[in-house]
Each structure stands twice: as C-alpha cells, then as structure tokens.
Amino acid sequence: MPTYRALYYPFIHFRDEAWVRAAALYWDELGRIVPYGGYYFRDAPSITALREAGFIAEFEPDGADYDVSQAFASLVEEWKEPLKAKYSVDEPRAEGGEATEFFVPDGTDQTLAYVNRDKMHPSLQELLEREHLADMDQRDGWVGMHPRMVAVYMTALAQVMASRKAAYPMTDETMDYVSVSGPDVEHIARALLHDVALPERSARDVEEAMVSIAIENVLPTRLADMPIDEVIDLRNRYAPHRVRFQDGMGELVRQLSHLEGPMSEKDFDKHVRNEYKKRIKIPLDELSEELRDNHVETAIGLVGTGFAVPAGLGAVLGAAGVVVAPPVGVAIGVAWATWLAVRRMRKEDANLEKRNWTAYLLKIEAAQNAKTVAMDVGAAARAVAARD
Numbered sequence: 001m002p003t004y005r006a007l008y009y010p011f012i013h014f015r016d017e018a019w020v021r022a023a024a025l026y027w028d029e030l031g032r033i034v035p036y037g038g039y040y041f042r043d044a045p046s047i048t049a050l051r052e053a054g055f056i057a058e059f060e061p062d063g064a065d066y067d068v069s070q071a072f073a074s075l076v077e078e079w080k081e082p083l084k085a086k087y088s089v090d091e092p093r094a095e096g097g098e099a100t101e102f103f104v105p106d107g108t109d110q111t112l113a114y115v116n117r118d119k120m121h122p123s124l125q126e127l128l129e130r131e132h133l134a135d136m137d138q139r140d141g142w143v144g145m146h147p148r149m150v151a152v153y154m155t156a157l158a159q160v161m162a163s164r165k166a167a168y169p170m171t172d173e174t175m176d177y178v179s180v181s182g183p184d185v186e187h188i189a190r191a192l193l194h195d196v197a198l199p200e201r202s203a204r205d206v207e208e209a210m211v212s213i214a215i216e217n218v219l220p221t222r223l224a225d226m227p228i229d230e231v232i233d234l235r236n237r238y239a240p241h242r243v244r245f246q247d248g249m250g251e252l253v254r255q256l257s258h259l260e261g262p263m264s265e266k267d268f269d270k271h272v273r274n275e276y277k278k279r280i281k282i283p284l285d286e287l288s289e290e291l292r293d294n295h296v297e298t299a300i301g302l303v304g305t306g307f308a309v310p311a312g313l314g315a316v317l318g319a320a321g322v323v324v325a326p327p328v329g330v331a332i333g334v335a336w337a338t339w340l341a342v343r344r345m346r347k348e349d350a351n352l353e354k355r356n357w358t359a360y361l362l363k364i365e366a367a368q369n370a371k372t373v374a375m376d377v378g379a380a381a382r383a384v385a386a387r388d
Contacts, residue, residue: 004028004168007033007162007170010158015172020046021231035116050228086192089134113145155169168204203253203257211249214276218364234363237367255279287358
C-alpha cells in the first residue's frame with residue numbers, strides 16, 4: 001500500500017509557499033530533514049500554522065547520515081582524482097563562478113552550497129576537507145561543497161531516510177536533474193561522475209506531477225494567496241474525499257507506467273498534461289454536469305409539487321391545538337417539500353461523488369469559488385458604502 005507521508009529535501013526551510021499549500025491539499029504529512037537536537041526555524045506564518053496543525057513534521061537523520069557518509073567516503077577513496085577535477089571547492093572561486101541557488105549561510109562563499117554538519121558523519125567531513133572537496137572554514141556548523149555534490153548527498157540522504165520512515169522523498173527543486181536512483185556507491189558515482197543524464201522517474205514522481213497539475217487547474221489564481229486557515233479547513237472538511245482521490249490517483253498511476261524511467265523534462269510535462277486532460281479533466285467535467293443535472297431536476301420537481309401540509313404533519317399540529325390557515329399551510333407545505341427535495345438532492349450528490357474519485361477537486365474548487373464570490377461581494381459593498 002503506498003504511503004502518503006512525504007519527505008521534503010534538500011532544505012530545511014521551504015522555498016515556495018504555494019508548493020507547500022498544494023502539498024497540504026494531497027499528502028497526509030510532509031516531513032523535513034533537521035539536524036540532531038533540533039533547529040531554530042525561521043518559518044513563514046503559513047508554515048508555522050501547518051506545523052501546528054500536524055501536517056509539517058521534523059525528522060532527524062537517525063543513522064541515515066552514517067550510511068550515506070560511508071558510501072560517499074568509499075567513492076572518494078576510489079575516485080579521488082576525477083572527483084577533485086570536477087568538484088574541488090577551489091574551482092568555482094577560481095573561475096569566478098556565480099552564486100548558487102542552494103542555501104548559503106550569511107557571510108559565506110556564495111559559489112558553494114552547504115550541508116549542516118549534523119547531517120553528515122564527521123569522518124566524511126574530514127575526508128572531504130582533506131581532499132579539497134569541502135570547505136569547513138566558511139562558517140561554524142556548515143560543510144561547504146560544490147552545489148552538485150550537495151545535491152547528490154542530500155538526495156541520497158533523503159532516499160535512505162524515506163525508506164526507513166515509509167515516506168516519499170519530494171523536492172520543489174529541479175536539483176540540476178540529479179537522479180541518484182539509490183544510496184549505494186555505484187549510483188552515487190553515476191550521479192557525480194557521468195554526464196548529466198535524463199532524469200529517472202518513478203511511479204510516485206508521476207503521481208506527484210499529476211497531482212500538482214490537477215490542483216493548479218482547479219485553483220489557478222488562488223493557491224499562492226490562499227489564507228492558510230482555508231487550506232487547513234479544506235484538508236479537514238474534505239478528508240474522506242481526499243482519501244478517495246489518493247486511491248483513485250494511485251490506480252491511475254499504475255496505468256501510466258510508460259511515463260516512468262528516463263525522459264526529458266519537456267516530454268514528461270507534455271505527457272502528464274495530456275494524461276491529465278484524458279484521465280482527470282474529462283471525468284471531472286462529467287461529474288460537474290451530472291451534479292448540475294441533479295440540481296436542475298430537483299428544481300423542476302419542486303415546480304410541479306403540490307404544497308399542501310402533509311397529512312401526518314397536519315394531524316400532529318391539530319392535536320397540539322394549532323389550527324393551520326390555508327396561507328400558512330401552503331407556506332409550511334413549501335418548506336416541507338423543499339426540505340425533502342434538497343435532502344434527496346444532497347443524497348444523490350453524495351452518491352455521484354462517491355462513484356467519481358475526482359470529486360475532491362470539485363469540492364475544493366467550489367469552496368474557493370464561493371470564497372472568492374463572498375470576497376468580491378464584500379469588496380463591492382464596502383466600495384458602495386465609501387461612496388455614500
């Protein structure tokens with residue numbers, strides 16, 4: 001059974017809040033790798049709220065750093081010269097390299113990338129520094145390396161940790177198309193010493209891409225600015241729908257095995273978007289139409305309904321000494337018929353939604369559309385009041 005716990009890497013702090021919001025609408029939990037003994041977080045308020053709501057969690061390496069460090073050390077000992085030729089920490093500075101996109105602590109060389117020392121075994125730190133593959137003098141507590149060395153190390157660390165915590169390693173970075181495929185020496189050597197190959201994608205990578213496109217399509221403009229309390233509310237209110245959506249997505253991905261393996265980013269994106277239109281968008285539109293038809297049929301049914309007070313209800317009111325005059329009786333009849341019709345309509349809506357796993361997308365889209373309309377009406381009312 002697939003896990004819906006995800007492990008974020010390579011950073012501690014999230015780079016894209018919209019990405020985290022989208023993740024919160026699908027995954028059960030999102031962990032991040034922190035040093036032993038904890039870490040001082042500089043999180044945005046939205047991240048803090050998700051953490052307090054139990055969605056974001058912190059995972060220490062729990063020995064995974066030792067295993068990955070051992071594999072790296074074996075690689076350095078065996079392929080010392082080729083690694084130094086490509087990844088010596090002296091090279092970026094000698095070439096006047098540009099600042100890396102990776103995390104760079106204040107006051108350090110911006111052409112290098114950095115790993116917290118508590119995420120790497122001390123023996124590997126010493127070896128890397130001795131071979132000029134790491135700079136330990138930039139700032140206390142950090143190991144400075146060539147950005148690709150950091151990318152491969154953190155990818156391997158995330159893979160080992162994820163396997164031990166029944167999680168799926170997930171990043172919001174392209175990582176320069178790093179594909180480690182495994183934390184052993186052979187796979188690490190291939191990622192570091194061979195030319196950059198086409199990224200190897202797994203079934204979970206396909207799932208992540210499909211989910212991202214699906215959520216972005218139902219929340220095209222609101223996701224980045226959506227208040228975090230709304231995200232948390234959607235997670236909680238539609239939890240059963242989210243579970244069915246996860247199950248349906250898992251079944252769909254099993255039919256898309258042709259998207260796994262090596263493929264260029266452009267081709268992969270094209271295939272995923274095409275499959276989204278066929279496998280998700282069409283069922284979603286069909287469900288929307290079925291729900292709309294159900295609501296129309298309910299309205300038509302009400303038009304042809306007699307609005308007399310039901311006999312049983314009239315008897316109860318009479319026994320209580322309440323005499324129902326005709327206009328009042330009609331009003332009560334209207335309310336009674338409407339209540340029954342709406343009840344039947346909602347029951348049929350629920351049945352339709354249970355039969356279509358894409359219903360979760362329709363739920364979050366409808367909730368946000370209603371919120372947007374309410375905000376627009378409120379803004380218009382305030383504008384009128386200001387003119388008066």
